[in-house]
Amino acid sequence: MKPAPFEYHAPESVDDVAGLLAEHGDEAKPLAGGQSLVPMLALRLTRFAHLVDLNRVAALRGVSRDNGSLTVRAMTTQAAVERDAEVARAVPLLARATPLIGHFQIRNRGTVGGSLAHADPASEYPAVALALDATFELVSKSGTTRVAASDFFEGTWQTCIDAQQALVAVHFPVWGGRCGFACEEVARRAGDFALAGAVAAIEVDDAGAVRRAAVGLFGLGPTPLRAHAAEAELIGEPPPTPDGYRALGQLAMRDADPVDDVHASASYRRRVGAHLVARTLASAVEEARQAHDPPGAARAR
Amino acid sequence: MKMVTVTVTVNGEPRRASVEARKTLADFLREDCALTGTHLGCEHGVCGACTVLLDGAAVRSCLVFAVQADGADITTIEGIGGPGGELSPVQAAFRDAHGLQCGFCTPGFVVSVTAFLRDNADPTDEEIRDALSGNLCRCTGYQGIINAVRLAARAGVR
Ligand SMILES: Cc1cc2nc3c(=O)[nH]c(=O)nc-3n(C[C@H](O)[C@H](O)[C@H](O)COP(=O)(O)OP(=O)(O)OC[C@H]3O[C@@H](n4cnc5c(N)ncnc54)[C@H](O)[C@@H]3O)c2cc1C
Ligand code: FES
Ligand code: FES
Numbered sequence: 496m497k498p499a500p501f502e503y504h505a506p507e508s509v510d511d512v513a514g515l516l517a518e519h520g521d522e523a524k525p526l527a528g529g530q531s532l533v534p535m536l537a538l539r540l541t542r543f544a545h546l547v548d549l550n551r552v553a554a555l556r557g558v559s560r561d562n563g564s565l566t567v568r569a570m571t572t573q574a575a576v577e578r579d580a581e582v583a584r585a586v587p588l589l590a591r592a593t594p595l596i597g598h599f600q601i602r603n604r605g606t607v608g609g610s611l612a613h614a615d616p617a618s619e620y621p622a623v624a625l626a627l628d629a630t631f632e633l634v635s636k637s638g639t640t641r642v643a644a645s646d647f648f649e650g651t652w653q654t655c656i657d658a659q660q661a662l663v664a665v666h667f668p669v670w671g672g673r674c675g676f677a678c679e680e681v682a683r684r685a686g687d688f689a690l691a692g693a694v695a696a697i698e699v700d701d702a703g704a705v706r707r708a709a710v711g712l713f714g715l716g717p718t719p720l721r722a723h724a725a726e727a728e729l730i731g732e733p734p735p736t737p738d739g740y741r742a743l744g745q746l747a748m749r750d751a752d753p754v755d756d757v758h759a760s761a762s763y764r765r766r767v768g769a770h771l772v773a774r775t776l777a778s779a780v781e782e783a784r785q786a787h788d789p790p791g792a793a794r795a796r
Numbered sequence: 797m798k799m800v801t802v803t804v805t806v807n808g809e810p811r812r813a814s815v816e817a818r819k820t821l822a823d824f825l826r827e828d829c830a831l832t833g834t835h836l837g838c839e840h841g842v843c844g845a846c847t848v849l850l851d852g853a854a855v856r857s858c859l860v861f862a863v864q865a866d867g868a869d870i871t872t873i874e875g876i877g878g879p880g881g882e883l884s885p886v887q888a889a890f891r892d893a894h895g896l897q898c899g900f901c902t903p904g905f906v907v908s909v910t911a912f913l914r915d916n917a918d919p920t921d922e923e924i925r926d927a928l929s930g931n932l933c934r935c936t937g938y939q940g941i942i943n944a945v946r947l948a949a950r951a952g953v954r
Contacts, residue, residue: 496839503800503817503863526864533820533859534840546817548864574853598930600844600908603853604860685929 498536505548509555509634512547512661517636519545521658526550527570527609530601555608555663560585564630564666569608574599576607586667588627588676588696592619595678598686608662611647614654617688617714619678621648625719626694626711630666635659648718672706674698675782677775680714681767683758689714690759691768693722693747695775697729699783705729710776715751715768722747722772734780744773800863806831807875817863822846824862825872833873833903837932844931847904848872854911873903876910886910886948895944897935905931909945917952919945 504523506512516523523545526532535541549555555570558579565585567576576582576593583590596602596610596619610620611631624631624644631642633656640660647654656662680692691714698707708729710722725747729735735743753764799814806829813828822839825831825848837843839858846857849871876884883891886909896902905928912919912927919927924945933941 497820497823498818500797500816500818502798503861505863529859529861529864530841530856533861536818537820537840537858550864594926598844599912599927600847600854600856600930601841603855685926 496537498533499539499542501536501543502545503548504545505551507551507553509552509661509663512549512552513634513636513659515545515547516659516661519547523547523658525612525661527606527612528572528604530597530605531609531613531615549608549661558582560669561666564668565589566664566666567607568664569606569612569662571607573597573602573605573607573610577602585669586627587674588623588678588694589620589667591676592623592678592694595619595680595689595692601686607665611665612654612656612662614648614652614718615688616651616716616718617690617692618719619680619689619692619694619713621719622692622694622711622713623678624665624667625721626696626709627667627670628709629668631662632664632666633660634663635661639663645721651717653718670696670698670707672698673700673783673786675779675784675786677778677782679771679775681771691715691753691764691771693768693771693775695772695779697776697779697783699734699780702733703784704731704733705780706731708776710747710772712747712751712768712772715748715753715764717752717754720750720752722750724749725772725776729776734784735776737777740773740777741769743776744769744771747772802862802866804862804865804867805869807871813862815862817861819862820858821848821850821860821862821865821870822857824865825857825870828862831872831874835900835903837900837904842932843901843904844908845901845904847907847931849907849911852911854908871907873907876906884910885951886913886944889944889948889951890941893944893947894940895936896940901931901933901935905933905941909948913945913949913952917949919949921946924949 524543526546526548678694680689694711696709708726712720753761835845837845848857
């Protein structure tokens, strides 16, 4: 199998990336880890006259902590995220979602920017970014734009990035206080895309009541989704009982919109999704209640 | 057809060739370097048969274009053993634990396991199974392969 012929570009700066995308418009496509794009080219599901390889742009790699957020540059590999102690401290949900992505050979090449730009609804990172209200930084020749996660994912494999733009970084808010996080999914085999999955982030106050709640769903609709109704139900309340968690799982499925396909029926996805929401919420709330300090502060001592 | 020049080091030897940009690293290794130990099962990232070490990292060579590897250091299955053809500890463990039958998947498993044990010399069974999840075998049923990884890990620890 061979992709259709293309012209290969290997720019070394973000300016040159933007220049090439401006010049070639929708004839060109950025190439990141290639773990989704190359299979699609090989199967001839898509073709482009120009590929703009981002791998030689050093400025697109790495993780840094600014005031209240963690910046992950687009070409940071999933393997680098998995190993990064700062990610584990600042955005535990991102760290915990990472081992669920594919296999270690995939994570050695696959990137954070690529996963988000590819926007597979069964992917882990889009649900994490949506749940944590991450901000996406896009660059084109005409400048830099910042987009909220709630505006970024437009459909299956569809984002608001236009052909002239490259995703350069994602900013994840760092949660302070007594927090807990969890990510769980069901897949046929380890490393497969999830049939359904859920992420949860919880902050509790001094009395143990829920102050902040975010629930992200994946594999449960055309895009990653937030379980808004379940989040609202939790806030201000003491920790739910086991029955309460089950009810919240059911409630979360009101915001889900899964499809029937060869891998699983929509009703199966809903049943699994409700359980996963219940489980991730229970473990995130429990972790938050055990935490006496922000996770970063506790571990730094 | 526009050609690009690729200069890489494969198993310690410098290699240079002029190829189409769309040529995968796997095809470059097989066709331009005549190293046919790197196998192609699916050619779209699913089976792991084509795994090589690219600057030390285990990757699927069917999902990297040869031109992207320009300047890189590559190890294929041919470079895993000793210079006189001696088996590496991982290869010896695959032989001893019946970790292969037809052998088609074996290069990918051996290269993957070599990288895995380098980074995690004393893995748990769960870690072994997780690490093997990216390679498919149609013959063995995997038990011999899991035993081979255990054996290689023990040999390494000794
Ligand atoms: C066997 C296998 C199993 C997998 N399992 C999972 C899984 O369980 N979960 C999961 O989430 N993923 C999985 N993946 C996909 C993998 O995570 C991909 O790495 C990821 O989806 C795409 O990232 P990439 O860096 O490889 O991007 P590429 O494949 O290079 O690009 C993907 C798309 O994003 C665009 N793009 C990439 N970077 C940018 C940028 N900076 N700006 C603008 N556009 C950009 C490209 O143009 C392309 O359209 C799997 C892949 C394989 C082969
Ligand atoms: S041939 Fe590369 S993964 Fe199957
Ligand atoms: S030994 Fe035949 S495919 Fe694995």
